[in-house]
Amino acid sequence: MLPEKDDRLGPLRWINGPPPDDESAQPHVELEASHSNDVESLDAYSRAVVSVVSAVGPAVVSIQVGQRSRRERQQRVGAGSGVVITPDGYILTNSHVVHEASGLTIVFPDGSDSPASVVGEDPATDLAVIRCERNDLPYGSFGNSGTLRVGQLAIAVGNPLGFQSTVSTGVVSALGRALRSHDGRLIENIIQHTAPLNPGNSGGPLLDSNGRIVGINTAIIAIAQGIGFSIPSNTAKWVLPQLFKHGRVRRGRIGIAGQDRPLGRRVVRAHELHTEMGVEVLSTEAGGPAATAGVREADLIVGLNDQPVRGIDDLQRFLAEWPLKKNLTLDVLRGAKRLQIQVTPVEARG
Numbered sequence: 001m002l003p004e005k006d007d008r009l010g011p012l013r014w015i016n017g018p019p020p021d022d023e024s025a026q027p028h029v030e031l032e033a034s035h036s037n038d039v040e041s042l043d044a045y046s047r048a049v050v051s052v053v054s055a056v057g058p059a060v061v062s063i064q065v066g067q068r069s070r071r072e073r074q075q076r077v078g079a080g081s082g083v084v085i086t087p088d089g090y091i092l093t094n095s096h097v098v099h100e101a102s103g104l105t106i107v108f109p110d111g112s113d114s115p116a117s118v119v120g121e122d123p124a125t126d127l128a129v130i131r132c133e134r135n136d137l138p139y140g141s142f143g144n145s146g147t148l149r150v151g152q153l154a155i156a157v158g159n160p161l162g163f164q165s166t167v168s169t170g171v172v173s174a175l176g177r178a179l180r181s182h183d184g185r186l187i188e189n190i191i192q193h194t195a196p197l198n199p200g201n202s203g204g205p206l207l208d209s210n211g212r213i214v215g216i217n218t219a220i221i222a223i224a225q226g227i228g229f230s231i232p233s234n235t236a237k238w239v240l241p242q243l244f245k246h247g248r249v250r251r252g253r254i255g256i257a258g259q260d261r262p263l264g265r266r267v268v269r270a271h272e273l274h275t276e277m278g279v280e281v282l283s284t285e286a287g288g289p290a291a292t293a294g295v296r297e298a299d300l301i302v303g304l305n306d307q308p309v310r311g312i313d314d315l316q317r318f319l320a321e322w323p324l325k326k327n328l329t330l331d332v333l334r335g336a337k338r339l340q341i342q343v344t345p346v347e348a349r350g
Contacts, residue, residue: 255288
């Protein structure tokens with residue numbers, strides 16, 4: 001008799017042609033391996049997620065935001081998520097979660113809670129640091145968001161709709177997105193991913209398969225399912241020192257609107273540039289530092305103080321670190337000419 005087909009094992013495939021007429025003969029069969037491979041893949045995926053959540057989950061907290069009523073009683077008016085980044089109680093979250101909050105309470109995964117205060121915030125990147133008076137806390141570590149690739153596993157941990165320590169998974173679906181913050185400013189280099197987010201996830205970490213923080217979840221698109229956005233960890237690592245030191249990010253400005261612009265190979269070779277990208281000046285602010293110094297529309301900024309400028313991010317980072325009201329040199333292409341223009345940045349408003 002022929003072996004009975006077991007649907008759980010998938011279809012049987014005869015190796016040496018059709019079965020012989022003699023039913024007493026024992027045919028050689030090869031079982032499709034797809035079923036077992038799927039199980040193995042799922043196990044590996046599950047193991048990765050479980051390992052990450054076990055390691056970082058204890059560092060993800062719920063942030064309850066309150067305000068004082070006329071009777072001086074604190075009322076809960078909102079909630080978000082955060083991730084502990086130091087053992088002595090510093091927590092990274094979104095600016096829009098804690099902005100103008102008059103009362104903050106941190107709820108830990110074990111159910112305990114602690115009051116907290118705002119250390120600093122940066123609405124331009126929608127990041128904030130708060131602190132509670134606790135020590136020896138589990139904390140997360142940062143990864144390099146610059147190494148992310150589309151299709152990479154993304155794990156979001158947060159407190160959506162008040163359900164604490166909720167995990168969702170997806171993949172990095174796009175990089176380099178731009179998103180308007182709650183105050184209308186453009187946040188660049190946003191990570192787009194498919195890990196489902198809901199209200200309350202804001203401020204929670206986006207993790208890679210090694211359990212490293214590669215983003216801070218900031219927003220969802222209400223009319224689209226499965227599209228979430230995160231602030232890159234590299235942006236957070238740049239913002240954090242200034243929040244610790246100043247309570248805000250002190251940014252210089254030169255009074256231009258610009259966009260990233262690729263440079264042709266002939267241009268790069270002709271001017272011996274160390275970058276294939278630059279910043280095209282779309283407009284200049286009347287009376288602003290750039291206009292006063294002689295910068296014009298359509299100029300291409302390719303360097304600052306002998307350092308290459310590969311895009312708007314480089315320009316913004318340089319201005320954020322440069323001392324205010326101290327001259328700097330713009331390396332500018334104008335047509336076939338290469339110019340050096342002295343500009344004095346001033347502090348950005350707001």
